[in-house]
Amino acid sequence: MEVELLYDMPRLEEKLLIESLRQRNLEVQLTNVNTTPLLIGEAATEVALVRVVSMQKAIYSAASREAAGTTAINSSTTLMFCGDKILTLSRLKAEGLKVPRSMVVMGAESADAAYNQFTKPFVDKPPIGSWGRLVTLVRDKATWRSVLEHRQMMQSQQLRTHVVQEYIESGGRDIRAIVIGGEVIGAVVRKSVGDEWRTNIALGGKTEPIKVNGEIAELSLRAAKIVGGEFISIDILEDKRNGQLYLNEVNGVPEFKGFMEATGINVADELVKHIVSVVRR
Amino acid sequence: MEVELLYDMPRLEEKLLIESLRQRNLEVQLTNVNTTPLLIGEAATEVALVRVVSMQKAIYSAASREAAGTTAINSSTTLMFCGDKILTLSRLKAEGLKVPRSMVVMGAESADAAYNQFTKPFVDKPPIGSWGRLVTLVRDKATWRSVLEHRQMMQSQQLRTHVVQEYIESGGRDIRAIVIGGEVIGAVVRKSVGDEWRTNIALGGKTEPIKVNGEIAELSLRAAKIVGGEFISIDILEDKRNGQLYLNEVNGVPEFKGFMEATGINVADELVKHIVSVVRR
């Protein structure tokens, strides 16, 4: 049995996945999507594990292989839903999940209206991007104008689009749960550090394990099901004033190094076990 | 009964749609998505007709309204599949439809390999974009290198990605059929003009009506079904050497002025009749 692992920038996570795949007697075909052109509709394996860091490349990698009947984990559709915060929020909201109040601003002319409809500070971010990049806490109109002017100069329409979002007072913490094949394998809390309000690990955020209670589990599983995710991480914000939970983001190509270190859970092997079960189906 | 028409740059098509909607006693709520921020999960109408020219804005418009339970025509998922040529080709191919042989090139390092695997000339295009823009017929390595170097400088990963495609000898013609609610309402042939090989109307292409034969009808309906399109146009290439038909592109926010003039078909009213039936369902 063979599994293709598609990647662009190999990290520790990919090495662990390769080891786990081999330990469970799956052959691994490695494909660097930067150096290998992908023929649409051609695939040599039954399962394609998409570990491409660039989200757009990940989507294209999955789609190209699915065209040959291969099962991509995650599927291109899941990657699309997770890779764009507007699509994620829209689908979660459509299915009745609680998300932060969020507004889509697609032109400078609608920016003032949006500004006036949100309590300050509010959060502004583009629909695409990782590691908290460009996520800005807008406290006043001067900051808002600076962000607007900068974003209008971007070439990509996605980067020119604003997701304006109510700021959930979560005390510089968010919860990240990982779901594999319909099961929550664990969760951590990420805490922002120093004068940085964002919790992202890439920005210095620290990770601690937490127990997965029923509410977190239910939310995570529902989110995973809504986006059709086989292996995803879910970001949840807890309003520290009243304990209300908000689903915020869903990641279709989860990084799990920090999660693994904090929880001791062998994420790579959990995923591989799931892949084996998929292959056997 | 009320229908929201979301737009950015109103064209003749939108005016005709508004007229048809009103004639059939539907109230029209007009929303300029550049000047109106869209709250995710808020919508005032049962149906949202998405006529936004910018494809990314169209997707976001549909998704925001769907979050409130509104039916978007087309749905955000359909718009995503149609708005990206890699996703379109992958899904059509996955379902067994004939598409031109197509390869995804996501890094300069894989460009030579792609070049060597295609007969010259071949077609190069980015997965996103309209009106034939950036679509290049690559005859030799010098042109190929120029295109590669230019595209590597784009900010958007989508524009940095190449769809390399076999050139179908269609004699400077392609077929465009329009499907509304599971029916092919008609088709035209677009012909390239002068020293321009591309058939796009925006590049001077001319339109003539053709009869919809069984093969074109079947292909169009299958394509529409695969992408879940309520109102889409389908581009088909016919290899003039052997008559073989290839599905090439699918458009989720079709322009129909040229089609209407060539065929005499009242596209706007056909669409509105379909919307009425959707609303009544």
Place this chain on the structure above:
Amino acid sequence: MEVELLYDMPRLEEKLLIESLRQRNLEVQLTNVNTTPLLIGEAATEVALVRVVSMQKAIYSAASREAAGTTAINSSTTLMFCGDKILTLSRLKAEGLKVPRSMVVMGAESADAAYNQFTKPFVDKPPIGSWGRLVTLVRDKATWRSVLEHRQMMQSQQLRTHVVQEYIESGGRDIRAIVIGGEVIGAVVRKSVGDEWRTNIALGGKTEPIKVNGEIAELSLRAAKIVGGEFISIDILEDKRNGQLYLNEVNGVPEFKGFMEATGINVADELVKHIVSVVRR
């Protein structure tokens, strides 16, 4: 005698210039640099009046005509010095003029060092650009990080470069003087309005005439001489705490509608009189 007027987006200013030129019996050759290719070293007139709004296009227009021996007003070199705030500040400072303390930041790795060396708030701007665009008052590290992250995504190295500048407490005012052919023809004060701290007219700033005192006159003439400007405007900041004047920016293609309305000075005709004297030299 003939004067070429090169332009891209004709405004009131250009119409007034054409009238004044004709009234003084100069023939006017109009060249839209967007629709006319410029052969390097070809020119039909002795003087080329460069009124191109896009600064880079203005520089290229002047240089192309200078290659034929034509006198460009302003010269390409003057336009280059004025069109880039780092070059302006460097040259003014080299000649001993007082400018706000300014630092060039060309990589994210030097951003923290710059942040720590300036009292907050400080001003951040790219070296190129007009109408106050992207000029940000940085009050805290969160704003600084947001600006850095946004700017790192720009394609242009100029836009990726930061001019970090001490904030001069000028009470929301700056002085704009216009120099033509070695004479200060007048000055205005621009005042910021409402919750916008920038004084730019494009951002709602209001203009009032002021008397040109000796210090303003001297500074303006020295600045004009340093950059070799025949027709330029000079922006001066006055520290309201101690009256200290700072030269801030110099514009090589001055807009003068607001200046004209506030002062009653016929700028266009003053410039044309100077051109006549240049032609006669």
Place this chain on the structure above:
Amino acid sequence: MEVELLYDMPRLEEKLLIESLRQRNLEVQLTNVNTTPLLIGEAATEVALVRVVSMQKAIYSAASREAAGTTAINSSTTLMFCGDKILTLSRLKAEGLKVPRSMVVMGAESADAAYNQFTKPFVDKPPIGSWGRLVTLVRDKATWRSVLEHRQMMQSQQLRTHVVQEYIESGGRDIRAIVIGGEVIGAVVRKSVGDEWRTNIALGGKTEPIKVNGEIAELSLRAAKIVGGEFISIDILEDKRNGQLYLNEVNGVPEFKGFMEATGINVADELVKHIVSVVRR
């Protein structure tokens, strides 16, 4: 005596320069302009040797140091003239040097006019850039349109500008001479290799030494003088049909590894000897 060496990406050339400076008892202050913010008007040395690969950063580095009275080699003005092909060609042409017939195209509307005025194939390139990047040999209108469409999508106005240039039949060769302090130290021929018509070393071009004859020497020295260059390389094209020489490009931060290997000339030490003489002046 101390010399500041400003750099961004240290190459062999910079290592050789540091060695030569030390051997001649000059102290070297190394400044990485990516990690060190540059205060305008602050400098610790009498001479600043600018070896920054990014041309725009090189200009800013020189200007910042010149603001303190430091001699930059090359000066910011020289770097500006050399760093932009339109400025280079314009100045050389203004002083009567022979350059390829060149046209500046700044809008899609003037592209057809330019196309019609040049024999095919012609050369198209943006005014900025190195290593031959984006330089395209335009053989037909399809290629021309592809280049135009690609370039219109660039953010930078410089990259959106076209230098359209007659193609000099030089047999895939060009001459590169190096001038230091008013003397031609040597010259090489660069030859394009394989199916690549461009001669750039970065594109596989090969270098061979040639004797500097009187004509090459005179042209090189005049070019160096026109741009005010202390240490520059000059690219000359020879029309193989009639021997006519054309000045094509001038480089203000010359790479010299290939030159050194081909000629055996110790470029680094020649430059350091010149710096010593500058310091002593």
